[in-house]
Amino acid sequence: MATKAKETPTKGEVTRLAIEDAAVELFIEQGYHATSMRQIADRAGLALGGIYNHFASKEEIFEAIVLDKHPYKKVLPLVLEAQGEDMKAFLQNAVKVTLGELGSEPMYMKLMFIEFVEFNGKHGASILSEIAPKVLPVFERMIKGRKELRVTNPALLMRSFFGMIISYFITEMLISKSVIGKLMPKDTAAAYTDIYLHGILREPV
Amino acid sequence: MATKAKETPTKGEVTRLAIEDAAVELFIEQGYHATSMRQIADRAGLALGGIYNHFASKEEIFEAIVLDKHPYKKVLPLVLEAQGEDMKAFLQNAVKVTLGELGSEPMYMKLMFIEFVEFNGKHGASILSEIAPKVLPVFERMIKGRKELRVTNPALLMRSFFGMIISYFITEMLISKSVIGKLMPKDTAAAYTDIYLHGILREPV
DNA sequence: AAAATAAAAACGAACGTTCGTTCATTTTTG
DNA sequence: CAAAAATGAACGAACGTTCGTTTTTATTTT
Numbered sequence: 001m002a003t004k005a006k007e008t009p010t011k012g013e014v015t016r017l018a019i020e021d022a023a024v025e026l027f028i029e030q031g032y033h034a035t036s037m038r039q040i041a042d043r044a045g046l047a048l049g050g051i052y053n054h055f056a057s058k059e060e061i062f063e064a065i066v067l068d069k070h071p072y073k074k075v076l077p078l079v080l081e082a083q084g085e086d087m088k089a090f091l092q093n094a095v096k097v098t099l100g101e102l103g104s105e106p107m108y109m110k111l112m113f114i115e116f117v118e119f120n121g122k123h124g125a126s127i128l129s130e131i132a133p134k135v136l137p138v139f140e141r142m143i144k145g146r147k148e149l150r151v152t153n154p155a156l157l158m159r160s161f162f163g164m165i166i167s168y169f170i171t172e173m174l175i176s177k178s179v180i181g182k183l184m185p186k187d188t189a190a191a192y193t194d195i196y197l198h199g200i201l202r203e204p205v
Numbered sequence: 206m207a208t209k210a211k212e213t214p215t216k217g218e219v220t221r222l223a224i225e226d227a228a229v230e231l232f233i234e235q236g237y238h239a240t241s242m243r244q245i246a247d248r249a250g251l252a253l254g255g256i257y258n259h260f261a262s263k264e265e266i267f268e269a270i271v272l273d274k275h276p277y278k279k280v281l282p283l284v285l286e287a288q289g290e291d292m293k294a295f296l297q298n299a300v301k302v303t304l305g306e307l308g309s310e311p312m313y314m315k316l317m318f319i320e321f322v323e324f325n326g327k328h329g330a331s332i333l334s335e336i337a338p339k340v341l342p343v344f345e346r347m348i349k350g351r352k353e354l355r356v357t358n359p360a361l362l363m364r365s366f367f368g369m370i371i372s373y374f375i376t377e378m379l380i381s382k383s384v385i386g387k388l389m390p391k392d393t394a395a396a397y398t399d400i401y402l403h404g405i406l407r408e409p410v
Numbered sequence: 411a412a413a414a415t416a417a418a419a420a421c422g423a424a425c426g427t428t429c430g431t432t433c434a435t436t437t438t439t440g
Numbered sequence: 441c442a443a444a445a446a447t448g449a450a451c452g453a454a455c456g457t458t459c460g461t462t463t464t465t466a467t468t469t470t
Binding site: 029030031032033034087088091110113114116117118120121128129132133136147148149150151153154155156157158159160162163164166167168170171173174175178179180183184185188191192195196197198199200201202 | 234235237239292293296315318319321323325326334337338341352353354355356358359361362363364367368369371372373375376378380383384385388389390393396397400401402403404405406407
């Protein structure tokens with residue numbers, strides 16, 4: 001009884017999620033400011049005024065979405081649990097697992113850019129400062145005593161890691177439908193990982 | 206007389222540029238949809254209705270800006286003229302020159318993301334397909350007969366090149382003010398270039 | 411199990427504001 | 441002196457939010 005009652009979501013919770021789902025779709029399609037509360041209400045299947053029983057404002061919907069559906073939320077635990085015999089295997093796994101998760105819903109990456117463009121990183125800074133202290137130690141631990149790493153600055157290693165992933169998705173979303181897409185290797189993610197690990201040049205300095 | 210008259214900009218041209226300058230500032234600060242025609246008029250120093258003597262609509266202002274001030278416009282000729290004894294020197298120069306130019310006005314990179322977020326890449330696709338055919342041959346020429354390159358796919362080489370630059374600016378704009386910024390090496394651009402050229406691992410496969 | 415009841419949720423009209431654009435008019439320019 | 445540019449009031453439409461009301465839900469009392 002206790003278990004069952006606890007798992008049954010209340011009507012309000014269901015509606016709240018419906019609003020979030022409708023809003024995130026519209027935000028990704030059109031951006032934040034171009035999306036109206038009426039559009040959100042329509043797609044969520046309720047009246048305009050009903051939204052305000054669950055969210056105090058439009059911006060509060062966006063904040064809830066950013067917190068709930070931010071890609072880092074999903075990726076972080078995966079990276080933390082990534083394993084491998086050596087550094088190379090570890091990083092390859094980390095990339096694989098990260099791109100795999102993000103790749104299943106690549107458009108959620110767009111939330112980051114909406115935040116960047118339309119809010120000037122207003123919420124992003126706080127999110128970043130929440131995430132960074134958790135991830136940085138992982139890279140610090142990773143580096144310790146590993147002779148096979150050329151890059152030994154943990155902050156640089158972390159940033160370049162996520163930088164590669166971000167640039168992968170941007171170019172994927174922008175380029176995939178263009179001429180260049182047809183000339184790219186089939187497994188672009190693997191190619192990107194390879195460049196990240198070994199660079200584009202044959203000979204190391 | 207002929208020379209002087211040709212170089213003196215007409216009043217209309219001056220105003221048109223003032224509108225573009227005001228608009229690009231506001232778009233970068235707030236995004237496209239959050240910026241109003243009244244704000245643009247105020248900052249450009251003319252009345253609301255006056256804008257429509259120079260632009261037919263708000264979107265036309267944005268289109269003009271994207272075409273005139275797109276970072277690729279400035280970067281392209283620089284990359285095309287980049288030189289170097291070997292592949293490494295060439296790429297280092299190309300990166301240096303690219304980041305140097307973009308770095309002087311890094312916020313113009315944001316126009317790309319505004320276009321991506323608020324127009325869903327509406328103009329971006331056409332711009333990309335205009336630029337790509339010009340840049341791709343450069344990378345193809347670059348690759349021919351160069352044994353020191355691990356990556357021999359020109360499309361991949363090009364994409365990873367610009368991907369690195371894009372990711373550099375995103376993380377620079379997002380991270381620079383956070384905790385991580387203080388832990389980063391001073392010359393992040395050089396560190397990024399180094400990773401692009403040689404990877405993060407010491408030993409090549 | 412049924413009835414009662416207070417809280418939560420849904421409704422849709424209405425509010426005041428702001429939006430992009432138009433227009434008739436005046437001023438400035440070449 | 442004709443064309444170009446600037447003006448600011450005005451337009452209808454759309455915006456986020458509020459409000460009084462009705463309906464539905466979840467819980468308590470019979």
